[in-house]
Amino acid sequence: MERIELDEAMLQGQAEIWRYLYSFADSMALKCAVELRIADIIHSNGGPLTLSQIASCINGGLTSPDITTLARIMRLLIRRKIFTVHHPSDGGDLLYDLTHSSRWLLHDSEQTLVPMVLMENHPLQMAPWHYFSQCVKEGGFAFKKAHGCEIWDLASRNPDFNKLFNDGLACTSKFLTSVILSSYKQGLSSIGSLVDVGGGTGGLISEIVKKHPHIKGINFDLPHVVSTAPTYDGVSHIGGDLFHAIPNADAVILKWILHCWGDEDCIKILRNCKKAIPRENGKVIIVEIILKEDGSGVFDEIGFLLDLVMIAHANGKERTEAEWKKILEGGGFSHYKIINIPALASIIEAYPDA
Known part of the structure; x- marks a missing residue:
């Protein structure tokens, strides 16, 4: 009996190893569905379609797609519950329909992950993953080992990649901003002025000020970034370097900024945040993932995957609460509270030491 149980466990x-070995196939099938706009085709029809009907709409009907290949790719995506399939009672062709997952693959939706699917699966983004073992043996950064430069440098000299990268970040920022506005109303209501550090072209702070017009908004980023930012009512754009100084305000918000940096750099940034806010009633609002080692929440496993993305594409890391506490204390914020929101990230409200 013990031998049988051992054999079953080994089997x-x-x-499991076979499954993980080929888990990249899930990403490639997902990318294929996005590139072929399969979710959009079904959505535009207003209901399920046969495989032949889907194929006839690919590329505007200008080509004759290989339906057999399409069927095999869709078979995996159905097994992964990205799409669903119905068996008509009259015995006709199978009907393919959307699920809650494939609705995130609609190109023109307000809530879409299409740009992230395309960005993260681009060959330039995939190459650094092949350098993990070198990073373990030698140290250093995977992206730089793969391309000879950091991701920001590559983006600055490759306009197509830059657009792909910016579109990917913008799509996730859009629905996270929506969640912040709906779930953090009380935290924003008492703020007179707010500076968004690393705010890009001002998308987050402009939406906050629109919802809370009493707030004086400051969008702070590198000079070449804010120089292209549109004008927003109630928002000032200021160029600078977060490692040198941050504009003064009642509060500072950092959304997906600190995970791009190592601990020492994060402490430097937080110390500059502390200088920028009042000691009484000042606060730093950090929007980041909090890793839970044994978490079973809907997003908890994703956090550990994204920590490896940080190895591949940046020089930072995702952090547990204990790791956040360490850098917060180093930056002069020994008091904090965590606010859970319905998103991949949480909000950490940190208060300056006296």
Whole structure:
């Protein structure tokens, strides 16, 4: 009996390795569905379609797609519950429909992950993953080992990649901003002025000021970034370097900024944040992932995957609460509270030491 149980366990272990070995196929099938706009085709029809009907709409009907290949790709995506399939009662062709997952693959939706699917699966983004073992042996950064420069440098000299990269970040920022506005109303209501550090072209701070017009908004980023920012009512654009000084305000917000940096750099940034806000009633609002080692929440596993993305594409890391506490204390913020919101990230409200 023990031998049989051991054999079953070994067999299960082998199956698990096979599954992880080919898990990249899930990403490639997902990218294929996005590039072919399969979710959009079904959505535009207003209901389920047969495979032949989907194929006839690919590329505007100008080509004759390989339906057999399409069927095989869709078969995996159905097994992954990205799409669903219905068996008509009259015995006709199978009907393919959307699920809650594939609705995030609609190109023109307000809530879409299409730009992230395309950005993260681009060959330039995939190459650094092949350098993880070198990073372990030698140290250094995977993206730089793959391309000879950091991601920001590559983006600055490759307009197509820059657009892909910016579109990817913008799409996730859009729905996270929406969640912040709906779930953090009380935290914003008492602020007179707010500076968004690393705010890009001002998308987040402009939406905050629109919802809370009493707030004086400051969008702070590198000079070449804010120089292209549009004008928003109630928002000032200021160029500078977060490692040198941050504009004064009642509060500072950092959305997905600190995970791009190592601990020492984060402490430098936080110390500059502390200088920028009043000691009484001042606060720093950090919007980041908090890793939970044994978490079973809907997004908890994604956090650990994104920590490896940080190895591949940046020089930073995702952090547990204990790791956040360490850098907060180093930056002069020994008091904080965590506010859970319905998103991949949480909000950490940190208050300056006296």
